[in-house]
Amino acid sequence: MKILIIEDEKTLSDAIVEYLDGEGHLCEVVYNFEESIEKIELYEYDCMVVDINLPDGSGLDLIRLVKKKSIAVGIIIVSARNSLDNRIEGLEIGADHYLTKPFHLAELNAHLKSIHRRISFNGNNELVLNEIKLIPDEHRAFVLDQELVLTKKEYELLLFFISNKNKIITKAGLAEHLWGDHMDAADSYDFIYTHIKNLRRELLKKGCKDYIKTIYGLGYKFDLS
Amino acid sequence: MRLLTKTTLNLLSISLFIYLFGVIAFYYSLRLQVDGKVNTEMEKRKNSIVRQMEEAHSSVSQPPGRSEMVLIKPVDKTGSQDHYADTLIYSKEEHRYQLYRQLAFTETVNDQSFEVRIFKSLEETDSLIVSIIMTMTILVILLILTLLIVNRYSSRMVWSAFYDTIEKINRYDLNAHEDFALQDSDVKEFSELNRVLHAMTERIKNDYLNLKEYTENASHEIQTPLAIINSKLELLLQSGEMNEKQYKALADAYEASIRLSKYNSTLILLAKIENKQFPESKMVSPEAILKGLLENLEDLIRSKKIEVVKQIDPEVRLMMNPYLAEMLIVNLVKNAVRHNVKGGRLLVEVTSTCIRISNTGSGVSADENLLFKRFYKSTTSPESLGLGLAIVQKICALYGFEIAYQFREQMHCMTVVYNKNAGTDLNRSIS
Numbered sequence: 001m002k003i004l005i006i007e008d009e010k011t012l013s014d015a016i017v018e019y020l021d022g023e024g025h026l027c028e029v030v031y032n033f034e035e036s037i038e039k040i041e042l043y044e045y046d047c048m049v050v051d052i053n054l055p056d057g058s059g060l061d062l063i064r065l066v067k068k069k070s071i072a073v074g075i076i077i078v079s080a081r082n083s084l085d086n087r088i089e090g091l092e093i094g095a096d097h098y099l100t101k102p103f104h105l106a107e108l109n110a111h112l113k114s115i116h117r118r119i120s121f122n123g124n125n126e127l128v129l130n131e132i133k134l135i136p137d138e139h140r141a142f143v144l145d146q147e148l149v150l151t152k153k154e155y156e157l158l159l160f161f162i163s164n165k166n167k168i169i170t171k172a173g174l175a176e177h178l179w180g181d182h183m184d185a186a187d188s189y190d191f192i193y194t195h196i197k198n199l200r201r202e203l204l205k206k207g208c209k210d211y212i213k214t215i216y217g218l219g220y221k222f223d224l225s
Numbered sequence: 226m227r228l229l230t231k232t233t234l235n236l237l238s239i240s241l242f243i244y245l246f247g248v249i250a251f252y253y254s255l256r257l258q259v260d261g262k263v264n265t266e267m268e269k270r271k272n273s274i275v276r277q278m279e280e281a282h283s284s285v286s287q288p289p290g291r292s293e294m295v296l297i298k299p300v301d302k303t304g305s306q307d308h309y310a311d312t313l314i315y316s317k318e319e320h321r322y323q324l325y326r327q328l329a330f331t332e333t334v335n336d337q338s339f340e341v342r343i344f345k346s347l348e349e350t351d352s353l354i355v356s357i358i359m360t361m362t363i364l365v366i367l368l369i370l371t372l373l374i375v376n377r378y379s380s381r382m383v384w385s386a387f388y389d390t391i392e393k394i395n396r397y398d399l400n401a402h403e404d405f406a407l408q409d410s411d412v413k414e415f416s417e418l419n420r421v422l423h424a425m426t427e428r429i430k431n432d433y434l435n436l437k438e439y440t441e442n443a444s445h446e447i448q449t450p451l452a453i454i455n456s457k458l459e460l461l462l463q464s465g466e467m468n469e470k471q472y473k474a475l476a477d478a479y480e481a482s483i484r485l486s487k488y489n490s491t492l493i494l495l496a497k498i499e500n501k502q503f504p505e506s507k508m509v510s511p512e513a514i515l516k517g518l519l520e521n522l523e524d525l526i527r528s529k530k531i532e533v534v535k536q537i538d539p540e541v542r543l544m545m546n547p548y549l550a551e552m553l554i555v556n557l558v559k560n561a562v563r564h565n566v567k568g569g570r571l572l573v574e575v576t577s578t579c580i581r582i583s584n585t586g587s588g589v590s591a592d593e594n595l596l597f598k599r600f601y602k603s604t605t606s607p608e609s610l611g612l613g614l615a616i617v618q619k620i621c622a623l624y625g626f627e628i629a630y631q632f633r634e635q636m637h638c639m640t641v642v643y644n645k646n647a648g649t650d651l652n653r654s655i656s
Contacts, residue, residue, distance in 0.1 A: 015456035102452035
């Protein structure tokens, strides 16, 4: 997937590129409004990661431009502004997701994956990883063609793990993905543990290998190696 | 009391007071003058009587009118002074006493002393005085009334600029972005007041805008470095070349930076609520918010084996900013879940007057004074931010809701009353 990252903070865009590296994406980075217009007009991208506050313009205007030209591209906004207005405005003009800084790279990656699935398979897709098969549209999961009995959160957890396979996912990142702003991270760690325990048990019961590794109380890793 | 009423009342009481004294003084001075006049007339009469007595020796002509009487009787003693006095004489025709002025003197004619008394009726002059006073009273009252009305009207004209200013200050909202235009006045003091007020509001507005800008900038400026720290730490985690000790250190740093960003965004939220930067409101349904929220927390609630009891009136709508409405309810429910005990109860009530979230908890009542303080944390969950209830309180203050905490029957109850008029009884027992 070709991704254009528009973020004026070089260190942050570098970190994004590095994290997405090895996921099979082709990432290009621009640091301002002018450059991004050039890139958009010259090349085609599958997805754009847009910062709203650019030194020479607004990311929102960029999105409006893209939509006006009917360029088919997935859009994720990353912004330091956490106000509801911005969020609503961003989503209204056609962005797919809105992430507030600071965000977890795993979260960004999961959103990119879901956009990728939507583009590649037009939505009617299956996600297959070794013996695991997910049907995201129906929120169903299978291991060796046996359906897993999972709660909604446990399903989301599995999808998030698969989106960020072979990467360490922190507990805070998991908590935010599962409960958003509704939970203080510290409160939910026990619950994450419970969910992981249930998910792992269900996977093992259906004959799946034990992919979920605990990393020193720091987080978890869906390890395929 | 309004200034206008006050000045009017002052004017009225003082003028009535002065008028009362004026009338009394006027009456007596009038009486004095009338009496002097009567006395002079009686003096003249006396002289004519003496003359007549000397000429006609004992025969005196009848008094000229019914307003005057003359009594002459012989006495032994001689040469007393003229003596004036007021006296009442019963009138047979009128069947009442009437006021007379009397002059008594003794006159010696041919060695025989006579006491002569001349009576002159004061009835007519008295009624004249009364009618004069009456006319005066009516005139003065009319004068005072006219003055009062004119004064009131002109004061109202003059003070209108002042009342307009007060009204505008009262309605002034820093967030409204509207011009603080005050009504012009030709009164120097008022135009001066308006000028000073205008300068003051301009200054406050500028300070406020600077502060607001600073808060927003601070938010942005802090969040971006935090985003960099977090992402770099997350990348470092993926490198996979660390031992357990290094992982542990990294995990702590990551945890701290996440907490810092949460603090930052929550404090900015509090400042925004205080600055009333959530102006747009619409009808929100507590039921819808609660439904989504309880669904989201479903697993959490189940894993704590909490029994959820819902008594929600689905018709209830609140005129609020939707984001703040959600923050309010989320924080209350979040708290009730966090401080709940395993196998406890979570009671969610929504009525037309209040929202009440109750939870089973440890046996001790929390200190209500500390509860809503920022960064107050109970001993049971030291990792929490301690800002949830501060947010709840700020939102309640913004919308004029009342928030109350109670500890009853092992339940911690948080009640948000949004319809005070309906008279909610906080002590209503939990069913």
